[in-house]
Amino acid sequence: MAEQIYLGRRKTSVARVILKSGSGEVTVNGKKFEVAFPQMFYRQDILTPLKVTQTEGTYDVKVNVRGGGPTGQAQAIRLGIARALLDINPEFRTNLKQEGLLTRDPRMVERKKYGQPKARKKFQFSKR
Numbered sequence: 001m002a003e004q005i006y007l008g009r010r011k012t013s014v015a016r017v018i019l020k021s022g023s024g025e026v027t028v029n030g031k032k033f034e035v036a037f038p039q040m041f042y043r044q045d046i047l048t049p050l051k052v053t054q055t056e057g058t059y060d061v062k063v064n065v066r067g068g069g070p071t072g073q074a075q076a077i078r079l080g081i082a083r084a085l086l087d088i089n090p091e092f093r094t095n096l097k098q099e100g101l102l103t104r105d106p107r108m109v110e111r112k113k114y115g116q117p118k119a120r121k122k123f124q125f126s127k128r
Contacts, residue, residue, distance in 0.1 A: 008080030013068030017080030022060030042074040049082040
């Protein structure tokens with residue numbers, strides 16, 4: 001049977017997550033988890049679905065993530081892990097849903113408009 005790949009998205013980041021039963025090892029883009037995300041805040045954010053479902057240390061997580069910055073990537077991985085856990089055991093749904101881990105954040109960067117320096121900022125107006 002082929003491995004199931006779960007997608008997580010946030011801003012412009014796309015994470016492909018593969019969950020296998022194992023010792024709780026997390027690899028991101030072929031690197032160790034601690035190397036890919038040196039900040040503790042991002043590591044805690046990524047592991048939230050495993051903590052909520054009390055499955056820390058029971059699954060190996062392999063992630064390929066592209067695009068965006070560390071915040072978008074971390075939250076994309078978090079969504080991918082939550083979706084994978086849901087597929088493994090549908091009873092996790094209530095806990096994951098209460099923590100808001102199954103909702104894809106729809107917020108994206110607003111595009112720049114012509115005649116303006118940024119999306120909403122205007123050039124300085126001069127009356128005289």
